[in-house]
Amino acid sequence: MTAIRGARAPLALAAAFAVTAAASVLADLPLxxxxxxxxxxxxxxxxxxxxxxxxxxxxxxxxxxxxxFALAKPKSSTTTPAGRKRDPAYMFVSSRPAEKVKxxxxxxxxxxxxxxxxxxxxxxxxxxxxxTQNDGAWIKNVAEETRMIDAMRKGGDVTIKGMSGKGxxxxxxxxxxxxxxxxxxxxxxxx
Numbered sequence: 001m002t003a004i005r006g007a008r009a010p011l012a013l014a015a016a017f018a019v020t021a022a023a024s025v026l027a028d029l030p031l032x033x034x035x036x037x038x039x040x041x042x043x044x045x046x047x048x049x050x051x052x053x054x055x056x057x058x059x060x061x062x063x064x065x066x067x068x069f070a071l072a073k074p075k076s077s078t079t080t081p082a083g084r085k086r087d088p089a090y091m092f093v094s095s096r097p098a099e100k101v102k103x104x105x106x107x108x109x110x111x112x113x114x115x116x117x118x119x120x121x122x123x124x125x126x127x128x129x130x131x132t133q134n135d136g137a138w139i140k141n142v143a144e145e146t147r148m149i150d151a152m153r154k155g156g157d158v159t160i161k162g163m164s165g166k167g168x169x170x171x172x173x174x175x176x177x178x179x180x181x182x183x184x185x186x187x188x189x190x191x
Contacts, residue, residue, distance in 0.1 A: 049185050053178020057185040068190035069094040070182035074172035075157070084168045086110035091160070091174045093149070093183060095190040103149050103183065107137045109172070111164045119162035123151040130160070137162065153180045
């Protein structure tokens with residue numbers, strides 16, 4: 001049986017992290033995202049622990065529960081048909097000690113996924129199915145998460161492919177440069 005972990009990760013919290021964390025390190029956020037960041041509650045505002053290559057390591061305490069995560073934006077993004085607009089995409093690796101969750105891989109893709117569809121993550125020859133809900137995706141089989149993290153630590157990049165509810169195919173490639181160091185730093189912070 002496939003275990004789905006994403007159901008335990010509230011999309012609103014992930015979106016708040018994407019907005020607030022990205023504002024700390026990404027200069028190209030749209031004005032609307034920057035405005036949302038300014039109005040986020042103080043306990044949701046993440047603290048940058050360090051920037052490691054293409055990955056930032058962060059911590060936050062929404063509702064008093066500590067969360068640590070590594071975050072990156074894609075190095076390249078394409079859509080088919082070409083030129084379709086969407087919000088920025090982000091990849092996370094999160095740990096939530098209060099929920100006994102460690103190194104949960106997730107993606108915010110920038111558009112609502114096609115309902116009842118899967119996305120895929122490819123790291124070299126390894127492929128992983130991802131459960132989708134709204135604009136988020138999580139590894140479908142939690143038992144494969146450790147193998148995915150190992151592949152990400154050793155790989156050069158990860159490619160996420162998905163389909164929007166309007167039939168647009170997207171391909172986002174995330175560099176894995178600095179991920180291992182960012183994960184080591186978040187592990188220190190969220191023991």
